[in-house]
Amino acid sequence: MAKEKDILKKLERLKDNAQFAVPENYFEKLPGSIMERIKSEEASKQVEIKRPVIKLIRNQLAIAASFAALALLAYTAIKIIAPDKQSDHLPLDDIYASLEQEVHELDEVFMYDLVNTESLNNANTPELSEQDIIEYLMEEGADLDLSLTDF
Amino acid sequence: MLKTKNKHNDAELVELFNAGQKEKAFNQIVSKYQERLYWHIRKIVISHDDADDALQNTFIKTWKGLENFRSDSQLFTWLYRIATNEGLSLLKSKKRRTLVPLEGDEYDLSETLMSDAYFCGNEAQQKLQEALLKLPEKQRLVFNMKYFEDLKYDEIAEILDTSIGALKASYHHAVKKLENLLSED
Known part of the structure; x- marks a missing residue:
């Protein structure tokens, strides 16, 4: 017990905090520094409140951007790995539909353009007279008025 | 008013x-x-x-x-x-x-004490302070509040959200440990 009293008496030397110092006028300046910090925190909070929409959708925007980047990467990778294989994957139905549409577009004007092309004129075909052609067309029931005036 | x-x-x-x-x-x-x-x-x-x-x-x-x-x-x-x-x-x-x-936590705080520009204690005060820093954190806290800050046990109990019995035990252990630490010198 006496020892305990002795120890506590020794520790009394620390009771006045004299071993610790503080900067000059620290306590005089402290309330002002604290108020300054509070005001600056409140001002920055105000700025954040003005931009809540961006803050709210920031995560969604980031996710969307990630998906777009992934899609672009995948597309680029396919282009590099198999550049010619893309047409193989066209569905057959699409190919038939496309061909059918092209056949229907074969009208007289298209045929006229085809006959008039230089490559066909120079092609190695048997000699046909105008009479031969007219007879062929009459047999086929073609509209002679249109065809003959254009020739 | x-x-x-x-x-x-x-x-x-x-x-x-x-x-x-x-x-x-x-x-x-x-x-x-x-x-x-x-x-x-x-x-x-x-x-x-x-x-x-x-x-x-x-x-x-x-x-x-x-x-x-x-x-x-x-x-x-x-x-x-x-x-x-x-x-x-x-x-x-x-x-x-x-x-x-x-290194232990005590060493850390002793280092902090010695490197602090605002510590101006003499050799005896430094030894006493270092002995206090060797106490476990809770014992040191309770000892400081009871001995240096003159707070009552019920006030400390409310602040630290603990029982008065536990506080008395912590304080007692702190004093015993300080006795040992300071009698070593």
Whole structure:
């Protein structure tokens, strides 16, 4: 017990905090520094409140951007790995539909353009007279008025 | 009547704050408690810079929480609780950042003590202070509050949210440990 009293008496030397110092006028300046910090925190909070929409959708925007980047990467990778294989994957139905549409577009004007092309004129075909052609067309029931005036 | 008085008691200061005179009331609270809370935190964290940080955070939290403060507990107990938490949290974060795993916490605080520009104790005070830093954290906290800050056990119990029995045990163990540490010299 006496020892305990002795120890506590020794520790009394620390009771006045004299071993610790503080900067000059620290306590005089402290309330002002604290108020300054509070005001600056409140001002920055105000700025954040003005931009809540961006803050709210920031995560969604980031996710969307990630998906777009992934899609672009995948597309680029396919282009590099198999550049010619893309047409193989066209569905057959699409190919038939496309061909059918092209056949229907074969009208007289298209045929006229085809006959008039230089490559066909120079092609190695048997000699046909105008009479031969007219007879062929009459047999086929073609509209002679249109065809003959254009020739 | 509230507006004309210069000095208010704690309940009046809280009332003044909630009545809209926030800055006036708050400045009075800071002026009234800053020194007590500073020394309480300084004994926990030892360095002045850390004490300053923790004290400013304490008052900023006070500003933010005063609106919801329940007047059935004492303002000073509430402030002490915030200050204690701030001091201990700061100490914890400093320990986590320490990259010297073989050294104990006591060594850390002794180093802090010696490197603090605002420690101006003599050799005897330094030895006593170092002995205190060798106590486990909770014992040191209880000893400081009881012996140096003259707080009553029931006040400490409310601040630390613990039982009076546990506090008395902690204080007793702290004194015994100090006896051993200081009789070694």
